[in-house]
Amino acid sequence: MRSVGSTLADFEQDLISNLYYQRGTTLESASGSDGYQTLALTVRDRLVERYARTAAAHYEANPRFVYYLSAEYLLGRQLGQNLLYTDTERFVRPIAADLGVTLEDLESYDVEPGLGNGGLGRLAACLMDSMATLDIPAVGYGIRYEFGIFKQAFRDGAQVERPDDWTFYGNPWEFPAPDDRQVVGFYGTTAAALDDPTGLRRQWTPGEVVRGEPSHMLVPGYGTQTVNIIRLWQARASRQSFDLSRFGAGQYKEAVEDIVRAENISKVLYPDDSTEQGRELRLKQQYFLVACSLRDIIRRYRLRNTGWDAFPAKVVIQLNDTHPVMAVTELMRLLVDEYKLDWDLAWSITRRTFNYTCHTLLPEALETWPVAVVERLLPRHMEIIYAINHFFLQEVEATYPGDLDRLRRLSIIQEEPDKRVRMAHLAVVGSTAVNGVAELHTRLLAATTLRDFAELWPQKFHNVTNGVTPRRFVRLANPRLSELITERLGDESWLTDLDRLEGLAGVADDPAFLERWRAVKRANKVDLAAHVERSTGVVIDPDALCDVMIKRFHEYKRQHLKLLHVIMLFNRLREHPDLDVVPRTVLFGGKAAPGYHSMKLLLRLVNAVAETVNTDPVVSRRLKVVLPPDYNVTRAQWIIPAADLSEQISLAGKEASGTGNMKLALNGALTIGTLDGANIEIRDRVGADNFFLFGLDAQEAADLRRDYHPRAYYESDPDLRAAIDTIAAGTFAKGDRSLFAPVVDSMLGRDEYLALADYRAYLECQERVEHAWRDQEAWARMSVLNSARSGFFSSDRTVREYCDRIWRVEPVRVA
Ligand code: CBF
Numbered sequence: 077m078r079s080v081g082s083t084l085a086d087f088e089q090d091l092i093s094n095l096y097y098q099r100g101t102t103l104e105s106a107s108g109s110d111g112y113q114t115l116a117l118t119v120r121d122r123l124v125e126r127y128a129r130t131a132a133a134h135y136e137a138n139p140r141f142v143y144y145l146s147a148e149y150l151l152g153r154q155l156g157q158n159l160l161y162t163d164t165e166r167f168v169r170p171i172a173a174d175l176g177v178t179l180e181d182l183e184s185y186d187v188e189p190g191l192g193n194g195g196l197g198r199l200a201a202c203l204m205d206s207m208a209t210l211d212i213p214a215v216g217y218g219i220r221y222e223f224g225i226f227k228q229a230f231r232d233g234a235q236v237e238r239p240d241d242w243t244f245y246g247n248p249w250e251f252p253a254p255d256d257r258q259v260v261g262f263y264g265t266t267a268a269a270l271d272d273p274t275g276l277r278r279q280w281t282p283g284e285v286v287r288g289e290p291s292h293m294l295v296p297g298y299g300t301q302t303v304n305i306i307r308l309w310q311a312r313a314s315r316q317s318f319d320l321s322r323f324g325a326g327q328y329k330e331a332v333e334d335i336v337r338a339e340n341i342s343k344v345l346y347p348d349d350s351t352e353q354g355r356e357l358r359l360k361q362q363y364f365l366v367a368c369s370l371r372d373i374i375r376r377y378r379l380r381n382t383g384w385d386a387f388p389a390k391v392v393i394q395l396n397d398t399h400p401v402m403a404v405t406e407l408m409r410l411l412v413d414e415y416k417l418d419w420d421l422a423w424s425i426t427r428r429t430f431n432y433t434c435h436t437l438l439p440e441a442l443e444t445w446p447v448a449v450v451e452r453l454l455p456r457h458m459e460i461i462y463a464i465n466h467f468f469l470q471e472v473e474a475t476y477p478g479d480l481d482r483l484r485r486l487s488i489i490q491e492e493p494d495k496r497v498r499m500a501h502l503a504v505v506g507s508t509a510v511n512g513v514a515e516l517h518t519r520l521l522a523a524t525t526l527r528d529f530a531e532l533w534p535q536k537f538h539n540v541t542n543g544v545t546p547r548r549f550v551r552l553a554n555p556r557l558s559e560l561i562t563e564r565l566g567d568e569s570w571l572t573d574l575d576r577l578e579g580l581a582g583v584a585d586d587p588a589f590l591e592r593w594r595a596v597k598r599a600n601k602v603d604l605a606a607h608v609e610r611s612t613g614v615v616i617d618p619d620a621l622c623d624v625m626i627k628r629f630h631e632y633k634r635q636h637l638k639l640l641h642v643i644m645l646f647n648r649l650r651e652h653p654d655l656d657v658v659p660r661t662v663l664f665g666g667k668a669a670p671g672y673h674s675m676k677l678l679l680r681l682v683n684a685v686a687e688t689v690n691t692d693p694v695v696s697r698r699l700k701v702v703l704p705p706d707y708n709v710t711r712a713q714w715i716i717p718a719a720d721l722s723e724q725i726s727l728a729g730k731e732a733s734g735t736g737n738m739k740l741a742l743n744g745a746l747t748i749g750t751l752d753g754a755n756i757e758i759r760d761r762v763g764a765d766n767f768f769l770f771g772l773d774a775q776e777a778a779d780l781r782r783d784y785h786p787r788a789y790y791e792s793d794p795d796l797r798a799a800i801d802t803i804a805a806g807t808f809a810k811g812d813r814s815l816f817a818p819v820v821d822s823m824l825g826r827d828e829y830l831a832l833a834d835y836r837a838y839l840e841c842q843e844r845v846e847h848a849w850r851d852q853e854a855w856a857r858m859s860v861l862n863s864a865r866s867g868f869f870s871s872d873r874t875v876r877e878y879c880d881r882i883w884r885v886e887p888v889r890v891a
Pocket of ligand 1: 195731732733
């Protein structure tokens with residue numbers, strides 16, 4: 077086989093031949109999309125070769141593999157990353173220039189696969205990147221949703237969701253692998269297995285069968301030869317599903333019914349679960365993912381191993397939150413029913429194979445499934461859950477004899493108000509290690525949400541603080557800053573050893589360096605201003621403080637607290653047009669779940685405030701508010717390098733970790749934040765003087781919540797009252813008092829996340845921000861120190877911790 081060459085001439089030659097043989101066109105008639113696809117294929121060829129060598133090295137070494145099971149991956153655009161990782165960008169720029177296009181033109185065709193919602197999916201992508209970079213043998217498993225996270229648009233300020241047909245023009249980065257398809261069953265009946273006197277082995281006859289077809293995306297490591305893969309499953313009907321006779325009889329809809337039902341499984345990311353069918357479809361998706369993946373894991377294991385004893389030594393499966401937790405029961409079913417292992421041995425293998433990462437503290441985010449739904453969809457799995465629970469509760473009873481209350485609390489089955497399977501409990505019972513994603517989160521998990529488990533098995537609980545990949549979120553997102561850092565540190569090794577950023581601290585007092593640091597930020601703000609103008613029509617001032625709140629819209633994250641601050645500024649500037657305030661651009665970015673009506677209304681309010689502020693001739697000179705639509709990984713890469721201030725203002729004790737906070741700090745934004753999630757660790761590292769802290773801590777918040785009266789804050793704080801009254805008066809709704817009344821009612825009536833209690837402290841803290849901003853050199857110094865001391869938040873460090881403490885895997889070098 078001809079191997080790809082490494083020179084410019086080889087690259088050019090490959091481009092021409094891919095254009096010709098793969099796209100079937102010529103230079104003269106190629107479209108922009110042909111240009112992009114050709115480039116992508118040419119870069120991909122370079123990765124394929126490395127992937128082939130990786131596969132061979134892994135086969136040879138037969139190492140312990142990490143299998144990462146995740147319902148979500150937010151990978152971001154692939155072209156820029158793969159050019160960097162193959163060191164071919166230097167070829168492309170001159171070739172593109174000769175052809176009269178820019179790399180940026182070509183990149184605009186690169187569609188990001190939106191196979192996730194937010195932090196959890198992006199974390200999965202960062203960990204996969206770091207595993208490859210650290211030469212860890214790993215495979216990610218996920219679902220190839222036909223439609224990823226919806227595209228957000230605004231109509232009259234309200235969010236409208238448009239389907240994300242991300243593969244419409246074809247995705248050059250993935251390889252279909254139909255030979256590795258799997259068959260998955262649902263519904264049906266179970267019966268006793270004749271050969272099993274214990275009654276623990278049974279036979280399941282599914283009532284419906286679908287195929288899972290994989291394709292894989294390549295995940296290259298940076299600065300190494302390893303290329304791992306993420307395998308994504310798409311549901312297909314079995315071949316017999318097309319009803320030819322019905323079609324012949326003109327019953328076209330009925331003829332394809334089975335096909336449609338099967339393919340719906342991987343149709344969309346997170347089917348709406350407000351209906352019974354939606355809930356069932358979501359569970360079906362989850363089981364589909366784990367059933368396909370486990371069969372594939374076993375297939376891979378058996379390529380080099382025989383018997384089952386070595387299974388936990390060769391296979392470690394990380395459950396990314398509760399979505400893939402049905403894998404615990406599926407592995408038991410495979411081992412006991414299909415491979416005829418005895419229950420105890422199967423359970424010991426299962427428990428030693430799985431680990432579980434919990435990403436939340438919100439009780440409503442810990443999944444539970446109605447027993448009735450599980451029984452119908454996965455009858456055999458429900459039996460297995462009952463059996464696991466039975467043996468587990470015996471263990472509990474032996475440890476705490478007679479403690480019925482504890483049994484009830486620990487049980488995998490919730491009895492009241494309705495019978496449900498608690499997936500987090502199943503995950504903890506079926507795993508060796510359980511981890512939270514930031515120190516506070518892990519501590520609170522063990523003290524509250526999973527307290528009984530932490531008492532029962534303290535050794536199971538670990539903390540692994542999240543991290544982010546510096547390759548995407550510094551090098552690719554912020555080339556100007558990367559160049560300056562490299563120049564200062566002497567080489568690019570900081571990209572794989574992020575603690576080296578500490579070397580910047582030595583120049584944090586050097587005025588010439590600070591000047592250059594500020595110039596980088598300003599240039600990034602000019603770029604951002606162009607993006608913002610293009611997407612919103614609003615012109616923003618690159619010299620204004622760029623105040624950024626980018627994340628999913630969720631009540632606990634408290635975008636409404638930020639908005640109350642904006643409205644206070646608006647009121648002040650209207651009353652005192654000459655007031656000396658720091659010019660600011662407040663940039664929001666984020667989507668609200670389609671069924672999350674209160675947050676959709678809040679988005680609408682943000683847009684309405686933006687419209688009022690930006691068109692006010694007096695206010696808009698000092699304050700701008702923008703909400704560019706469709707926040708995603710690509711847009712994050714535009715916004716983060718330009719941010720001066722990072723808003724991390726969730727109610728303490730609610731944000732598990734946050735990772736946007738890390739990306740922003742690494743790029744030199746200063747954080748204004750509460751003592752929540754990883755903010756605490758960021759503050760510990762960057763130093764209290766370089767972090768704007770405000771608000772209740774987790775304990776104070778929990779105490780206050782017991783007897784909380786938001787109205788009292790409203791009544792005693794004139795600024796707060798004025799801000800809320802401005803909304804209530806219909807100022808942002810052309811006088812309509814009813815449109816945003818639910819926002820006001822929610823703040824005054826319930827204020828679930830104590831925004832009003834934190835309001836005054838937040839305002840005072842914003843005044844400290846203003847004061848600090850007025851000394852631009854001091855601000856730049858703080859900014860440098862934020863980057864310099866955030867090396868800890870590299871996902872390479874996160875992966876190393878998983879490897880050392882949980883996975884116990886070793887790297888395999890690829891020649
Ligand atoms: O751990 C990664 C992220 O996961 C979430 O986004 C999640 O979906 N549970 C959390 O909300 C974040 O705090 C966390 O950083």
